[in-house]
Amino acid sequence: MSRVRVLVGTKKGAFILSSDGKRKQWDVSGPLFAGWEIYHMKGSPVDPDRLYASQSSGWFGQVIQRSSDGGKTWETPGGSPVIERGRMPSGESNKFVYDVSPETGKPLRTHQWYDGTQHPWEFKRVWHLEPSLADPGIVYAGVEDAGLFRSDDGGQGWHELAGLRGHGTGPKWSPGAGGMCLHTILLDAGNPRRMYVAISAAGAFRTDDGGHSWLPINRGLRSPYIPDPNAEIGHCVHHMAMHPSRPDVLFMQKHWDVMRSDDAGASWHEVSGNLPTDFGFVVDVHAHEPETIYVVPIKSDSEHFPPDGKLRVYRSRSGGNEWEELGRGLPDSNCYVNVLRDAMAVDRLDSCGVYFGTTGGQVYASADAGDSWMAIVRDLPPVFSVEVQTLP
Amino acid sequence: MIRVALPAHLRTLARIQGEVELEVEGPVTLRSVLDALEARYPMLAGTIRAHGTGERRPMLRFFACGEDLSLESPDAALPDAVASGAEPLLIVGAIAGG
Numbered sequence: 001m002s003r004v005r006v007l008v009g010t011k012k013g014a015f016i017l018s019s020d021g022k023r024k025q026w027d028v029s030g031p032l033f034a035g036w037e038i039y040h041m042k043g044s045p046v047d048p049d050r051l052y053a054s055q056s057s058g059w060f061g062q063v064i065q066r067s068s069d070g071g072k073t074w075e076t077p078g079g080s081p082v083i084e085r086g087r088m089p090s091g092e093s094n095k096f097v098y099d100v101s102p103e104t105g106k107p108l109r110t111h112q113w114y115d116g117t118q119h120p121w122e123f124k125r126v127w128h129l130e131p132s133l134a135d136p137g138i139v140y141a142g143v144e145d146a147g148l149f150r151s152d153d154g155g156q157g158w159h160e161l162a163g164l165r166g167h168g169t170g171p172k173w174s175p176g177a178g179g180m181c182l183h184t185i186l187l188d189a190g191n192p193r194r195m196y197v198a199i200s201a202a203g204a205f206r207t208d209d210g211g212h213s214w215l216p217i218n219r220g221l222r223s224p225y226i227p228d229p230n231a232e233i234g235h236c237v238h239h240m241a242m243h244p245s246r247p248d249v250l251f252m253q254k255h256w257d258v259m260r261s262d263d264a265g266a267s268w269h270e271v272s273g274n275l276p277t278d279f280g281f282v283v284d285v286h287a288h289e290p291e292t293i294y295v296v297p298i299k300s301d302s303e304h305f306p307p308d309g310k311l312r313v314y315r316s317r318s319g320g321n322e323w324e325e326l327g328r329g330l331p332d333s334n335c336y337v338n339v340l341r342d343a344m345a346v347d348r349l350d351s352c353g354v355y356f357g358t359t360g361g362q363v364y365a366s367a368d369a370g371d372s373w374m375a376i377v378r379d380l381p382p383v384f385s386v387e388v389q390t391l392p
Numbered sequence: 393m394i395r396v397a398l399p400a401h402l403r404t405l406a407r408i409q410g411e412v413e414l415e416v417e418g419p420v421t422l423r424s425v426l427d428a429l430e431a432r433y434p435m436l437a438g439t440i441r442a443h444g445t446g447e448r449r450p451m452l453r454f455f456a457c458g459e460d461l462s463l464e465s466p467d468a469a470l471p472d473a474v475a476s477g478a479e480p481l482l483i484v485g486a487i488a489g490g
Contacts, residue, residue, distance in 0.1 A: 035401055059451045059485045060401060060439040076405070079435035094438045 004347045005070065005389040006355055007051065008363055009038035012381035014053055016071045019376075023353055023367040026376045032074065033065065040128050040342055040385045043070075047136035048389050052155055054126035054141070062125050064093040064141075064155045077156035092157045096123045096141070096149055099162035108165050111145065112174040121145045121165075128342060128385075130185035134192065142182035146173060146199040148211065161211035164197065169216055169233045176200035176236045176255075183341055184240045188247040196250065196265060201226075201236035204252065206265050217265030221254060238281045239341040243290035251293050251320070253283040253341075258295055260320050271320020276307050282344035286369060287352040291319040294346075294354060294370060296339040304359075305336035313356070315370045329373035330364065337362070342385035349390060357383025394425055395480035399452075402440070402483070406433040411480055420475040422454060423466040440483060455482040 006017040013031030032038075036055045044050040053065040053074070065074045077093040098121055100109055113119035124144040132138035141149040141158065147165055149158040173180060184198035193210045196217070203218040221235045228234070236255035243249065252259040252268065256279050259268045272278035277297045286292035293316050299307045306312060311330045314323040337360035347353035354370050357363045361380035366373045396412040403409065414428045423446075430437040441448060446466070448454070453462040457471045457479050473479040 034404075057401065058488070059399070059449065060405075061442070061449060062438065063405060063435065076435035079433075092437075093435075095443045097444055 002349055003391040004349065004353060005043070005048075005391060006345075006363065006365070006376070007041040007043065007071075007385075007387040007389070008357055008380065008383060009041050009053070009342075009385035010357075010361070010381040010383050011037055014038040014041050014055075015377070015380060017363065017376050021349055023347075023349075023365055024374075026365075028377055029071075031381075032071070036063070037125075038384065039125060040387075042129050042131060042387045043389045044131040044136035044139075045133050048391055050131070050136040050154075052129045052131060052139050054129055056125040062094045062096065062123070064126070064129075066093075066155050077151075077154050093155055096126070096143055096147075096158055097160075098123065098147055098165070099160040108162075108170045111170060111180065112172055114175065118171065121147075123147075124179065127181045127183045128185055130187060133187050133189050140185050140187075140195075142185050142197060144179045144181035145175075146180045146182040146202060148182055148185070148197055150211065161207075163207070163212050164205060164214045167205075167214045167216075169202070172233055173199065173202035174234065184237070186240060186242045186247075186250075189244045190247055194247070194264075196240060196242070198237040198240050198252070200238065201234060201255075203233045203235040204237050204240060204250075204265055217261070218268070219266065220261075220268030221252075221259065222257070223255065225255075239283050241284045241293070243285045246290045249290065249319075251283050251285060253280050253295055255279065255301060258283065258320060271316070273316070273321035273323055275314055275323050276312075280339075281341040282339050282356060284344045284346055284354070286354075287346045287348045288350075289317070289352075292317050292369070293319065294344065295323075296344070296356060298338060304338040309334050309336060311335040311337065311358075313354070313366075313370055313373075326366075326370045326373070328371065329366075329375075335360075340384055342387075343383050345386050345388040347388045347390045353388065355386050355388055357386040359383065393477040394420060394428070394474065395477055396425065396429055397480045397482045398436075399483060399485045401485075402436060405439065406436055408433070413477075419467075420470050421467050422461065422464065422470065422481075425470065425481060426466075451486040451488065453484045453486065455484055456480070 002021040008015040013034040015030030018027045039054045041053040049070040051067040055063040110118035128142040130140040137154045148161045186196040188194040238253045248264045250261040258272045260271045280298045313326040337358035344356040352369045354366045359382040363376045394414045
């Protein structure tokens with residue numbers, strides 16, 4: 001029987017929640033890396049025992065952790081003691097250095113700050129790790145201040161795909177409330193040269209040549225709270241999702257507005273429809289129904305909790321516009337948590353499982369595509385991210 | 393023998409219990425001690441000093457023999473008691489967060 005493993009990153013460590021295919025009884029292990037912020041943890045699609053975790057701290061900076069046995073043991077890639085005399089310390093697994101070399105042709109050192117002035121580009125942390133669809137040793141990292149890095153050796157050494165920051169609009173990128181982070185990386189299973197990323201508050205971008213050159217893909221986004229609501233960049237994209245079978249169809253939860261593109265991001269149109277509020281952070285797609293999507297409406301940009309204190313997932317079976325409220329098993333009152341942008345995921349079992357974590361420390365699971373929900377755990381630290389692995 | 397006391401989170405990260413004892417060749421300075429520490433425990437590189445600049449991370453301080461050495465030159469000699477191993481070099485995280 002298939003199993004699922006839910007990887008949960010929190011403000012004070014990581015947790016692994018495991019169940020069989022029924023998804024009723026859960027084993028909870030953790031905290032891993034107790035006391036550290038775990039922004040994201042994700043497994044390789046081709047080797048489910050290979051996991052990567054982003055571990056960070058305001059005191060000690062960034063650490064990358066890697067597991068080769070499904071999370072039982074962990075190592076910092078390249079962290080073995082250096083034996084050779086005179087050799088400089090490696091410590092490369094947490095060495096994220098922006099590429100400002102003239103060879104890129106576009107050295108870039110500053111971006112726009114909140115007050116409109118230029119501000120130095122400073123590495124702060126890894127928000128999202130996206131393992132390759134083909135090679136467990138290749139992994140991408142989306143970082144704050146926004147940039148995209150790639151490792152070809154299992155997370156030990158990292159190099160920036162500098163064409164993203166350098167494509168021209170970089171100096172106009174500015175931070176959102178959570179910082180200037182690259183938080184979404186979508187890989188196209190049918191075209192290894194194509195990928196999408198999203199940045200708060202710059203927008204969405206696409207490459208068709210493996211990350212060498214990039215194109216802003218924000219036409220159709222409208223953000224009335226920025227000087228030019230229809231600007232090429234400057235939109236606060238909160239998250240994007242894609243079904244692997246239809247890589248040209250993208251869904252986006254923007255700061256406000258739920259959006260859809262049917263042409264690989266060349267244009268977007270709003271599909272908020274009858275949602276009670278179209279502010280929110282997460283969006284995801286059913287594993288087997290590419291037109292079935294999920295969001296968690298949040299009251300507003302200043303009130304980061306569900307409307308009326310009622311935690312609800314909304315599901316559209318028509319790719320947007322027509323939404324149904326899903327609340328069986330979710331709090332009906334006095335609930336004032338948030339669901340952060342990387343904190344929703346789906347499994348690939350026959351009856352698609354949907355999972356999300358809250359800033360109140362709950363992780364909810366639905367084994368029936370959202371019709372009903374149960375809390376796997378209720379009292380974790382604030383949840384930053386949720387990923388799911390479907391195991392044989 | 394140089395003794396270094398690390399914050400708890402860095403001991404966990406490097407899987408160290410208690411103080412670290414290091415051999416340092418040449419002058420005993422903050423730089424040479426941290427170089428030796430990171431050579432023994434590469435996972436600590438970047439957690440005490442920033443990659444690239446080598447500067448002390450802002451929420452860490454260095455103390456020894458009752459003195460705050462955080463703002464000293466990384467190439468200044470550490471106190472004799474540290475060089476002899478009589479006293480440890482303390483790497484201390486700022487108290488912050490509540």
